[in-house]
Amino acid sequence: MDSTRSTAGDVDRKHRSQNSFIRDDRAIEGLPIRLVIALVVGVAALALMLNMLGGIGDVGDTEVTVEIEDDELIEADEDGEAGEVKVSVIDENGNNVENATVIATAASAQLDGVVEARTGEEPSSLSGSYDLEDNEAVLDFDGDQSLRADQDIGEIELEVIPPSDSNYIDEQPNPEIRVVSSF
Numbered sequence: 001m002d003s004t005r006s007t008a009g010d011v012d013r014k015h016r017s018q019n020s021f022i023r024d025d026r027a028i029e030g031l032p033i034r035l036v037i038a039l040v041v042g043v044a045a046l047a048l049m050l051n052m053l054g055g056i057g058d059v060g061d062t063e064v065t066v067e068i069e070d071d072e073l074i075e076a077d078e079d080g081e082a083g084e085v086k087v088s089v090i091d092e093n094g095n096n097v098e099n100a101t102v103i104a105t106a107a108s109a110q111l112d113g114v115v116e117a118r119t120g121e122e123p124s125s126l127s128g129s130y131d132l133e134d135n136e137a138v139l140d141f142d143g144d145q146s147l148r149a150d151q152d153i154g155e156i157e158l159e160v161i162p163p164s165d166s167n168y169i170d171e172q173p174n175p176e177i178r179v180v181s182s183f
Contacts, residue, residue, distance in 0.1 A: 096135035101161040109154025109179035112144040
């Protein structure tokens with residue numbers, strides 16, 4: 001018996017497959033949409049991966065905050081030693097932060113300008129005598145704080161500018177200094 005035997009069905013199938021390939025235009029229509037879908041899925045997956053990697057940079061950052069020494073209440077329009085507030089700058093683990101700048105700005109209390117103090121430096125304008133450590137500063141309000149006529153209490157916000165050569169950040173709210181009309 002001969003194995004090269006062909007039947008009419010074989011010829012018909014061969015002819016049909018060649019004709020169907022030539023006439024089949026589905027592949028050219030389906031290919032671009034498949035490429036677009038693959039591209040969209042790939043870009044979405046890449047965006048997710050880059051977003052995850054972008055968050056890794058925050059791992060080494062350490063939050064800093066301010067601790068207010070003595071009393072966090074000052075009287076409106078008070079000057080001299082009573083208008084000075086001693087603060088300490090620490091990180092989230094309680095470690096001292098040196099070479100930071102503490103800035104006081106008006107919140108619900110009024111403040112003429114901005115009061116600024118650098119840790120470890122004692123300004124010459126202070127009325128009181130302070131023995132400051134490297135993480136401590138004294139904010140001298142010198143009568144610049146006040147309240148509106150209808151107000152009995154207000155707040156002054158504190159912000160820390162950490163040393164530029166460190167991994168410290170100040171993104172969380174810090175304690176506020178309260179300004180009162182009278183004790």
